[in-house]
Amino acid sequence: MRYWLMKSEPDEASIDHLAHAPKKTLPWTGVRNYQARNFMRDQMQIGDGVLFYHSSCPEPGIAGIAKVCSTAYPDPTQFDPKSDYYDAKSTQETPRWMLVDVKFVKKTPLIPLATLREHAELADMQVLARGNRLSITPVTEAQWRFITEHLV
């Protein structure tokens, strides 16, 4: 059992989209970074906790809780020439990009980035590191507990 923070642009896929999706699940499409892919492919397991983070928006921050609800499988958008996420170098036989499905758990009052930065307990969170751009980052159990017990 691990914990993760996953960034999504709310215009693309917000916590509300997840809450209203069929079965309350969405495939985490569009990751095109090897480190983030490797987390999904190699480390995520069904049941892992997810902090659902809204990025590139007026109020960036944690907007809800979700959980991993599938093992990794090829991201179908890499094969679709009409998709923004199409990758001409990827083939069905040797897919380059993998994803997991994520299931809604609950929406939370938005925890802004600035609030996360205020807490010494969270100072080592990878998402808060200077220059961090990774869309999926590991969260420690201590960080997870602090956020879910004190900030939500």
Place this chain on the structure above:
DNA sequence: GCCAACGTTGGC
């Protein structure tokens, strides 16, 4: 829109 930080690409 700016810009720091970082990843990727491709020539050599």
Place this chain on the structure above:
DNA sequence: GCCAACGTTGGC
């Protein structure tokens, strides 16, 4: 394998 150029991310 190096590294400059370029593209992207994402907060502000």
